Amino acid sequence: KAGVTQTPRYLIKTRGQQVTLSCSPISGHRSVSWYQQTPGQGLQFLFEYFSETQRNKGNFPGRFSGRQFSNSRSEMNVSTLELGDSALYLCASTPLGDYEQYFGPGTRLTVT
Amino acid sequence: KQEVTQIPAALSVPEGENLVLNCSFTDSAIYNLQWFRQDPGKGLTSLLLIQSSQREQTSGRLNASLDKSSGRSTLYIAASQPGDSATYLCAVRYTDSWGKLQFGAGTQVVVTP
Numbered sequence: 605k606a607g608v609t610q611t612p613r614y615l616i617k618t619r620g621q622q623v624t625l626s627c628s629p630i631s632g633h634r635s636v637s638w639y640q641q642t643p644g645q646g647l648q649f650l651f652e653y654f655s656e657t658q659r660n661k662g663n664f665p666g667r668f669s670g671r672q673f674s675n676s677r678s679e680m681n682v683s684t685l686e687l688g689d690s691a692l693y694l695c696a697s698t699p700l701g702d703y704e705q706y707f708g709p710g711t712r713l714t715v716t
Numbered sequence: 717k718q719e720v721t722q723i724p725a726a727l728s729v730p731e732g733e734n735l736v737l738n739c740s741f742t743d744s745a746i747y748n749l750q751w752f753r754q755d756p757g758k759g760l761t762s763l764l765l766i767q768s769s770q771r772e773q774t775s776g777r778l779n780a781s782l783d784k785s786s787g788r789s790t791l792y793i794a795a796s797q798p799g800d801s802a803t804y805l806c807a808v809r810y811t812d813s814w815g816k817l818q819f820g821a822g823t824q825v826v827v828t829p
Binding site for chain 1: 747748750752757758759760761762765805807809813814815816817818819820821822
């Protein structure tokens with residue numbers, strides 16, 4: 605089975621712009637979670653989607669949003685980028701009944 | 717507040733020595749605990765998953781224990797190798813939190829030849 609894929613792998617954006625990141629889960633997995641990783645804050649949970657519904661949300665401002673499509677692929681969007689949004693964004697997918705999360709390689713976002 | 721702590725933050729051992737990595741959590745209402753490995757600039761590789769009803773889990777040279785009552789998990793890596801050099805993270809899924817893993821800050825391990 606193919607693993608979790610994330611696109612793009614690297615992004616450079618300017619302050620004030622917006623960005624969309626994509627995550628394709630492992631085939632058959634319906635839950636997708638998103639995390640932000642920075643050297644200062646470590647890994648922090650952004651949100652989780654299951655069957656196109658957001659079930660859980662972390663403590664991030666409304667500039668961070670996401671969605672999930674009927675094929676379980678997920679996107680996250682960050683509007684009005686700030687320098688502090690520079691981070692590695694990771695998504696993870698989870699199969700039903702297992703709850704082990706499988707992570708993708710991440711998208712490295714740099715905001716200048 | 718649900719917190720996960722990993723001590724030490726960094727560890728350096730000679731090749732062949734056993735590694736012992738510690739993880740503690742403040743709330744015993746956990747669903748499961750996962751250990752991950754992360755190489756620099758890369759994603760997370762799942763090493764072991766322990767369900768809350770289990771006391772330990774083993775995979776090859778890796779063994780993880782879980783003591784919910786004391787809020788602790790330990791990852792043992794036997795006969796360490798230079799290829800084991802990485803950051804090791806533990807993450808807790810609490811029972812009241814869909815899809816959310818609470819991560820520790822990690823232990824950075826260096827195994828010297």
